């Protein structure tokens with residue numbers, strides 16, 4: 001153990017001001033599906049991922065791998081495979097209720113952003129580790145990787161870029177296309193870039209405090 005050194009000690013006034021300012025900042029994040037093809041520097045993507053990798057994780061195993069796709073040929077292959085699955089999902093696998101719930105978001109099986117966005121970050125959860133030819137377990141992998149993805153989306157937004165949490169289903173095609181080992185399973189596909197100048201977003205609202213918080217005081 002080493003002493004914990006807080007970065008600073010806020011007053012109550014600071015706490016209120018900072019928590020409000022942070023809320024304003026994260027509340028301005030929107031999921032964007034219309035990307036510009038304007039390039040984003042590779043170093044920026046690396047830095048954003050390193051922020052994600054500061055997330056807490058079960059037994060500090062950091063059970064994640066971030067695959068970064070900038071290669072246009074691979075992006076085209078990913079788009080083709082994702083659209084084949086999504087077409088099946090939208091036309092036969094998803095329930096009427098599900099399609100009804102998605103209608104306000106305007107999504108469909110077509111995923112042009114998979115070719116347009118300058119980078120696709122594909123997050124894999126590491127279900128175990130290979131150590132000296134044996135398997136070592138990881139813990140709370142879903143929770144850990146979910147939190148890391150939350151950090152990543154927040155970092156992307158804070159940098160001034162946009163992202164989308166895309167969940168092609170099933171996602172096994174990513175294991176094959178990216179030649180990933182058997183201890184990794186695809187978790188989330190996150191295109192990152194600048195928004196297209198013509199980008200639109202659905203006119204949706206977030207739940208107020210009374211609907212998401214129950215106080216026991």
Ligand code: IYR
Nearest residue numbers: 086102107108166167168169
């Ligand atoms: N995976 C599909 C469908 C989809 C599902 C949910 I729940 C969304 O919030 C949005 C889309 C797709 O990516 O289009």
